[in-house]
Amino acid sequence: MAHAIWKGAISFGLVHIPVELFSAVTDNALDLTMLDKRDFSPIGFRRYNKASGKEVKWEEIVKGYEYKPDEYVVLSDEDLKQANVQATQTIDIQSFVDASEVPLTYYEQPYFLVPDRGGDKVYALLRETLRKADKVAIAEVVIRTKQHLCALLTIDDAIVLNTLRYSDEIRDTGELKLPAKSAKTAGISDKEITMAMSLVDGMTEKWNPAQYHDTYREDVLALVKKKVKARQTKTITMPDTETEEKPRSAQVYDLVGLLQQSLGKKPTPKTAAKSSTKTANDKAVKPVSIGKKAAASSTAANKSKAKPAAKTSKAAPAKTRATVPKQRRSA
Template identity: 70%
Template sequence: MARSLWKGAISFGLVHIPVEIYSAAREQSLDLTMLDRRDFSPIGFKRYNKGNDQEVTWDDIVKGYEYSDGEYVVLSDEDLRQANPEATQTIDILAFVDADQVPLLHYEQPYYLAPGKGGDKVYALLRETLRKTGKVGIANVVIRVKQHLCVLVCVGDAIVMNTLRYSDEIRDTADLKIPDSGAKAAAISDKELKMAMALVEGMSEEWKPEQYHDTYREDVLALVEKKVKAKETKTITMPGKEKAPAKSGNVIDLVALLQQSLGKKPAGKTTAANHEEQDEAEDVEEAKSTPKRTPSAKTAAAKTGKAAAPAKAAPARRKSA
């Protein structure tokens, strides 16, 4: 059973909702252990006293705040709680805003909020209110020793609390070489934009998160299994010769790249098919507007297998309409 990380209450106005916080995400990264390459023994790390170099156990470790160089104020968990009991036990909703007003760039870490004892009805009330209004709650919460700005969002039947980055934690883009929408070097033609939109529409589908997974992690684990079977567990693979990077010119033919991309889409994709039909229609219209030529006597003879008549007997050529 999942362990609660925090117990307290959501508070807005006079409403008080007892809740518990549970982690909504888990790491699935590769758990690699550092080894000594000489005998492949695991590398360990020790907590030690920087004053006497002696190892320190967890029971002897306390937290402190350095108020001047080398001087600390010891702070226990109880000290941190008593500093502001209400802040450490309350998710205090400050305002409600439209969901699309909070930029994705600010979202940080998701948590599930589950109702505490006796909180089912009032929890459901807040959930349905968020769902019906399309709003999210902007709140403050203290987790461990840091106050977080957070957003409360209705996701299915759950209320999700997602911590947010403060505005001063978002780096400015002024130092990055991002093309301005009106820059001449980044000018996009209507044809390029239409083809890019056609490609996007052709690749559009319903969001199915279960179909996406960490294929790189799977490949590494497959390599591990392969090395185990081959009894090459102690073999260190040395770097091979790096491939030369593909040469690319300064000028990129976006239209050609988009055409190739559209050509790779399955025939069943509506947008790509419509695009091809449009090209065929344009070819037909062009053929219709091109003047027709009456075949020469020699060409006609070649088709019928009969000898061509003398030039003086040939009928006068009619002008094409």
């Protein structure tokens, strides 16, 4: 059963709503243990006294603020609470805004708010008010030792508290090298926009989060199972430079042709000619070595050129070596 990580109340004007805070997400990241490469023993970390070098138990550890080099003020959990009791126990709503006004880059971590004893009715009142007003509540709350700006919004029957980043934590996009704002200045034609919109329309569907899952994690776990079955648990796979995929060129030569292909249309002859010409100019042709048997066949073929062929046979597709994804070691 989930455990509340914070207890307090939502302050809504003169109304107080007793609530508990629960994490809204679960971490499904691969839990990899660091090992010593020499004998594959797990590596451990210990808390120790830097003066004596001796290990310190959890119950002997306290927190301190370094107010000058090597001088600390000890702060207990009670000290941190008494510094501002109301801030540590209250989700203080400051204002209400349209959800569309809060950029996605500000959202940080979601939590579920659950009504505590006696808070069901006022909890439901705030939930329905937010829903009908189509607003989010902007509030402040102290969780552990940090004050957070947060947004309260409704999802299904729950009020979600989503911590927000402060404005000074968001980098200015002016520092980035981005294309020009207008389509014309960026070199985008109306035809390209129209075709891109058609592609978007064709790929539009209802949001169904259940259809997406972490396929990379599944592939890694399948690899683990394969290595266990093959008794290769202590085998370290090194990078294979021969099969390493080369990065694609960042330059796009024929955007219209690519859009047409994406829409299931064949490129026009003019477009295809441009693409093949540029591709041919970009890729150097590798010399092919011919063996004795192949050379003899080539000579015989040259002698028979004088005789007209009854039927023109289609050239067999060239065989290409499949690219094997590079195996990487995880730390």
